[in-house]
Amino acid sequence: MKSKFVFFSIIILLLxxxxxxxxxxxxxxxxxxxxxxxxxxxxxxxxxTGLGQGxxxxxxxxxxxxxxxxxxxxxxxxxxxVMQMVADRLxxxxxxxxxxxxxxxx
Amino acid sequence: MAKITRRxxxxxxxxxxxxxxxxxxxxxxxxxxxxIGGGAGGATAAKYIAKxxxxxxxxxxxxxxxxxxTCFFSNLYLxxxxxxxxxxxxxxxxxxxxxxxxxxxxxxxVNSAEKKVYLGSGATVSYDKLVISxxxxxxxxxxxxxxxxxxxxxxxxxxxxxxxxxxxxxxxxMKKGGTFVMVPPPNPYRCPPGPYERISMxxxxxxxxxxxxxxxxxxxxxxxxxxxxxxxxWQKHYPGMIEWISADTHGGIKKINTSTMEFETDxxxxxxxxxxxxxxxxxxxxxxxxxxxxxxxxxxxxxxxxSQADENIYVLxxxxxxxxxxxxxxxxxxxxxxxxxxxxxxxxxxxVFTPRFANTCWSLVATNDGIKVGANYDAKPDKINKTSGxxxxxxxxxxxxxxxxxESIGWYSGITSDMFS
Numbered sequence: 001m002k003s004k005f006v007f008f009s010i011i012i013l014l015l016x017x018x019x020x021x022x023x024x025x026x027x028x029x030x031x032x033x034x035x036x037x038x039x040x041x042x043x044x045x046x047x048x049t050g051l052g053q054g055x056x057x058x059x060x061x062x063x064x065x066x067x068x069x070x071x072x073x074x075x076x077x078x079x080x081x082v083m084q085m086v087a088d089r090l091x092x093x094x095x096x097x098x099x100x101x102x103x104x105x106x
Numbered sequence: 107m108a109k110i111t112r113r114x115x116x117x118x119x120x121x122x123x124x125x126x127x128x129x130x131x132x133x134x135x136x137x138x139x140x141x142i143g144g145g146a147g148g149a150t151a152a153k154y155i156a157k158x159x160x161x162x163x164x165x166x167x168x169x170x171x172x173x174x175x176t177c178f179f180s181n182l183y184l185x186x187x188x189x190x191x192x193x194x195x196x197x198x199x200x201x202x203x204x205x206x207x208x209x210x211x212x213x214x215x216v217n218s219a220e221k222k223v224y225l226g227s228g229a230t231v232s233y234d235k236l237v238i239s240x241x242x243x244x245x246x247x248x249x250x251x252x253x254x255x256x257x258x259x260x261x262x263x264x265x266x267x268x269x270x271x272x273x274x275x276x277x278x279x280m281k282k283g284g285t286f287v288m289v290p291p292p293n294p295y296r297c298p299p300g301p302y303e304r305i306s307m308x309x310x311x312x313x314x315x316x317x318x319x320x321x322x323x324x325x326x327x328x329x330x331x332x333x334x335x336x337x338x339x340w341q342k343h344y345p346g347m348i349e350w351i352s353a354d355t356h357g358g359i360k361k362i363n364t365s366t367m368e369f370e371t372d373x374x375x376x377x378x379x380x381x382x383x384x385x386x387x388x389x390x391x392x393x394x395x396x397x398x399x400x401x402x403x404x405x406x407x408x409x410x411x412x413s414q415a416d417e418n419i420y421v422l423x424x425x426x427x428x429x430x431x432x433x434x435x436x437x438x439x440x441x442x443x444x445x446x447x448x449x450x451x452x453x454x455x456x457x458v459f460t461p462r463f464a465n466t467c468w469s470l471v472a473t474n475d476g477i478k479v480g481a482n483y484d485a486k487p488d489k490i491n492k493t494s495g496x497x498x499x500x501x502x503x504x505x506x507x508x509x510x511x512x513e514s515i516g517w518y519s520g521i522t523s524d525m526f527s
Contacts, residue, residue, distance in 0.1 A: 033457065034459065036158075037447060037457075037459050038459075040154065040443040041440070041443075041462070041464055043520060043523075043524050044436060044439050044440065044464075044517070044520055044521050044524055045466075045513075045516060045517045045520040045521070046516075046520055047516070047519050047520045047523050053512065053515055053516055053519065054509075054511075054512035054513045054514070054515045054516030054517075055513055055516030055517065055519075055520060080513075081478065081480070081496040081498075082466050082478070082480055082496075082513070084496075085464075085480060085481070085482055085494055085495070085496055086464070086482075088482070088494055089462070089482055089493065089494070
């Protein structure tokens, strides 16, 4: 019974997250202005012109790609001490707001 | 006659950089922000207020230099990893892209009652909100025998520019097998790992051209930032070259003599062939003049970076007491964004978000051997509070150290673009 519940929960979550990733209008709590504000923290290192070396450009990144990368740092699946620390304090609203803003910025 | 809009007028002013020869009555009800100091704090604050207010706030940046040489990465210039030109930046981007009025003068005094800044030329500029981000001044007399005159013999090179060029010339010109003496500053000071990265870069220089040279470090402290990492790196890359002597071991620097190049301590008298002395530090003079200091530094309200002494003045970067953040370019840049958001909110009613701060300091120990330390912070009523952090580990593999160095190159490109373009 319990395993069935977990199974269906995962299916529902997957469907839900796929929907979120497919459509940035559905990004929960995403706010463009908040994303722009939060991005101030990113551009200290991520060159806004995309000409930096050693640190990738993040503006123009698709929302699904950005969210996947940030979550990989958050779960420490992806390795980089600075990015793990950055991701650590970003909640869902913040991640989605950043994803929205960065996806719409060159 | 074509109507001059505010936007085109700002453009004209920015292009001519003669804002102060204009009467200060322009723009009617437009709120005015004056920023003193065009470094990591001031340049960032000016840019973000101008950029995000989209013309609703008039921003003037007062910075004496037309070309700004960053203190961060000046050590890499000492080690030949950067050329001097690559650490210099101009302010055209702020003027042209964001309409910041650039005023290349010294701010000589602040009248906080009248909300005016007096400039070296005698002109004045009025503000509704003032940002003071002057960096540090050096307390020359904190080391007995050191003085403003002595800085040409034993450069502090703790403000970037010609001092760093002078130091590099002295390092490269030191006699073969000679001794370089370095005196780091006491806490608190600009860039905690900086003196030890400098030692690394000087050692790197000696290893190439003067391999029998020695470096003696007479530290007024008993421990320092990233100590384990630096010590490990010195042993690995420069074995036998660097002798770091703690305060408890040498018992204090009693006197230095710039004629004989001698450093007198309880332990011994050390004779140098070349030297760098970094004295104790305090907030830049204009902060003292504005009366926003308490002793050597300026207390701030953590949530906004407003001065505790005057709600219309914000103090950023090295000059502020931003405990628990270190005095660094990254910290100043982070604080500037918090202040810019708060200033814009109070002048235009725009949304003020929960403040969040961050810092990371990268250091280079040797070719492709980068290390880093960093932390996140939030604002508590009494301090900027560290919420999490990390530091490189001793014994890391060379690929990770190389990636860390490359990351620091990317960061330099990022932060200077964030400040100046």
